[in-house]
Amino acid sequence: xxxxxxxxxxxxxxxxxIIILSRCMNTADKLPTDIRGEAYAGAxxxxxxxxxxxxxxxxxxxxxxxxxVVDAALLKVFAPDSNRFLFNAxxxxxxxxxxxxxxxxxxxxxxxxxxxxxxxxxGSGEKAFTxxxxxxxxxxxxxxxxxxxxxxxxxxxxFPKESFYYDRAITSRCLECHASYVDIKLxxxxxxxxxxxxxxxxxxxxxxxxxxxGPGKQHVVFHMENPExxxxxxxxLYKTLTRKQKMDVCAVCHSGxxxxxxxxxxxxxxxDDLDAYYSQDFVGFGGGNIDxxxxxxxxxxxxxxxxKSETMTxxxxxxxxxxxxxxxxxxxxxxxxxxxxxxHSKATLAKGSLSSNCIDCHMPKESSKLITFQQAGKDHLxxxxxxxxxxxxxxxxx
Ligand code: HEC
Ligand code: HEC
Ligand code: HEC
Ligand code: HEC
Ligand code: HEC
Ligand code: HEC
Ligand code: HEC
Numbered sequence: 001x002x003x004x005x006x007x008x009x010x011x012x013x014x015x016x017x018i019i020i021l022s023r024c025m026n027t028a029d030k031l032p033t034d035i036r037g038e039a040y041a042g043a044x045x046x047x048x049x050x051x052x053x054x055x056x057x058x059x060x061x062x063x064x065x066x067x068x069v070v071d072a073a074l075l076k077v078f079a080p081d082s083n084r085f086l087f088n089a090x091x092x093x094x095x096x097x098x099x100x101x102x103x104x105x106x107x108x109x110x111x112x113x114x115x116x117x118x119x120x121x122x123g124s125g126e127k128a129f130t131x132x133x134x135x136x137x138x139x140x141x142x143x144x145x146x147x148x149x150x151x152x153x154x155x156x157x158x159f160p161k162e163s164f165y166y167d168r169a170i171t172s173r174c175l176e177c178h179a180s181y182v183d184i185k186l187x188x189x190x191x192x193x194x195x196x197x198x199x200x201x202x203x204x205x206x207x208x209x210x211x212x213x214g215p216g217k218q219h220v221v222f223h224m225e226n227p228e229x230x231x232x233x234x235x236x237l238y239k240t241l242t243r244k245q246k247m248d249v250c251a252v253c254h255s256g257x258x259x260x261x262x263x264x265x266x267x268x269x270x271x272d273d274l275d276a277y278y279s280q281d282f283v284g285f286g287g288g289n290i291d292x293x294x295x296x297x298x299x300x301x302x303x304x305x306x307x308k309s310e311t312m313t314x315x316x317x318x319x320x321x322x323x324x325x326x327x328x329x330x331x332x333x334x335x336x337x338x339x340x341x342x343x344h345s346k347a348t349l350a351k352g353s354l355s356s357n358c359i360d361c362h363m364p365k366e367s368s369k370l371i372t373f374q375q376a377g378k379d380h381l382x383x384x385x386x387x388x389x390x391x392x393x394x395x396x397x398x
Contacts, residue, residue, distance in 0.1 A: 091106070123178075180206065247313055
């Protein structure tokens, strides 16, 4: 009897303490913490008030562009009969399910000589998936990638085609464009080399709200405490940004792979000047060597539409919150917003359906000079096709 009373008393005291404590805690303390720091709230919190946007985001290529590998999802990707890649008569790589996960296993004359697990997935699969495995605090790329155009495995871009290779390190630079955060520690740095360790548990996969909108904790706290306020506070409004600032937000990741980052672009916020992050790119600009892969910014900025208008930005055609992929007539409407009337020759007009597809003629798909991939048994490399963002008059294909 005495014992039961004591327990009741303790429970009562605990309940009172919890009530008092929760009253003392302010709104900010009630929110989950975010590894990027005090100023961040995390996408889970944004979802609470921006449900519609968040739902579209969850299925968007930005949101899905990196993930930890889940076996069940991976098994959907490959058909059981196409899980082998032959390099030559002696060497092949097989995708195998084992007890501890799914592996890319290298065979030399029928004997397994190397096996690494699928840990990390790059790409939403729009065009491709590339995979990596963790070894301690480092990530390495797996020899085979999956390409959506051929719906099959091929050698990862840039890898040797003679034999399997497992030792290409993936740096935090890939994650800067394909994820939202990773904690890194520089273990060695000199003029010519940089060595880093990445903390696996700190990765925030996908490109989340705060990568494009900046840290939002203060915004969240304000709107939680002032639910009647319908005007956004403490968050950068895109409509107040200059054209360069708007372009910079996308150029963080869409201005090519040749830029040298002076400091991590994980910290970039809308409104910042990107020139403070990247040093001048001598390869991309001026040289006419701009690639369709990953460098939509420079391609677009070289077009007359961009140069001769004062307002064109990526947002003239793309709303990152809606998916209109493949809807070329809707995209053409965006051209018509500026080009109310056009002067096409009779010959061009004869090609028909002019108003519903400006894109294929003026933004044709081109193959990347940087990325090609090797299919099994083919003696040529397969092209990796992307929309050219150099809007111009091209020779018309029939
Ligand atoms: C407690 C509710 C709440 C939460 C949580 C919240 N917001 Fe908002 N947000 C609002 C309200 C209210 C507005 C103003 C009305 C509107 O535009 O929808 C707004 C507007 C915005 C805008 C539009 C600004 C503009 O251009 O007009 C952005 C961007 C935004 N929020 C981003 C975020 C991000 C990123 C997060 C997560 C870090 C977040 N919000 C979390 C309530 C919230
Ligand atoms: C790839 C970059 C990117 C990501 C990721 C992103 N946004 Fe946006 N968002 C934008 C841009 C750019 C605009 C401005 C669109 C415009 O004004 O044309 C915008 C506009 C908004 C707006 C106001 C306009 C509207 O459509 O209502 C809200 C609210 C918003 N975003 C919230 C979010 C939330 C919440 C997330 C995460 C679930 C998120 N955003 C993820 C780039 C992004
Ligand atoms: C943090 C890096 C990052 C930022 C910032 C970013 N993107 Fe992207 N974007 C990517 C990556 C990576 C992909 C490839 C996603 C995939 O399919 O795996 C992509 C894909 C896309 C696509 C093709 C897929 C689709 O959604 O149709 C468009 C269009 C696009 N981005 C536009 C933009 C625009 C516009 C902005 C600026 C508002 C922007 N991006 C900002 C990294 C970024
Ligand atoms: C400077 C930013 C940047 C860096 C660095 C970068 N990427 Fe990308 N990546 C992009 C963008 C943007 C796209 C999509 C648009 C395109 O291809 O032009 C993309 C596309 C991809 C895709 C295809 C996604 C799809 O399904 O469409 C894969 C896979 C990929 N990248 C993997 C990697 C890997 C692995 C690394 C590091 C070795 C890397 N990327 C480094 C920006 C980057
Ligand atoms: C923000 C407004 C704007 C948008 C959106 C726009 N353009 Fe333009 N475009 C211009 C301007 C301004 C010019 C230069 C006209 C001139 O030289 O008088 C131009 C020039 C052109 C030219 C001539 C190119 C050359 O090199 O001479 C073509 C072709 C063209 N645009 C096609 C398109 C197509 C196709 C789209 C949609 C994918 C599009 N534009 C979207 C503003 C725009
Ligand atoms: C069948 C291919 C084709 C289609 C479809 C097409 N164009 Fe063109 N466009 C051309 C060619 C070729 C020229 C050069 C003039 C000529 O030979 O007709 C041109 C010229 C232009 C010009 C420069 C001349 C001018 O009017 O100032 C603009 C702008 C333009 N197109 C915009 C558009 C827009 C916007 C659409 C969609 C509504 C579109 N085009 C659809 C092939 C095409
Ligand atoms: C004049 C219109 C226009 C502008 C401006 C524009 N894009 Fe695009 N973009 C398109 C069209 C059209 C497609 C093809 C869409 C499709 O096939 O569904 C596309 C596709 C893409 C893709 C997917 C790559 C591919 O080949 O599938 C990416 C990434 C992209 N745009 C990024 C950007 C970025 C970043 C900017 C700003 C630097 C930008 N775009 C500006 C019209 C535009």
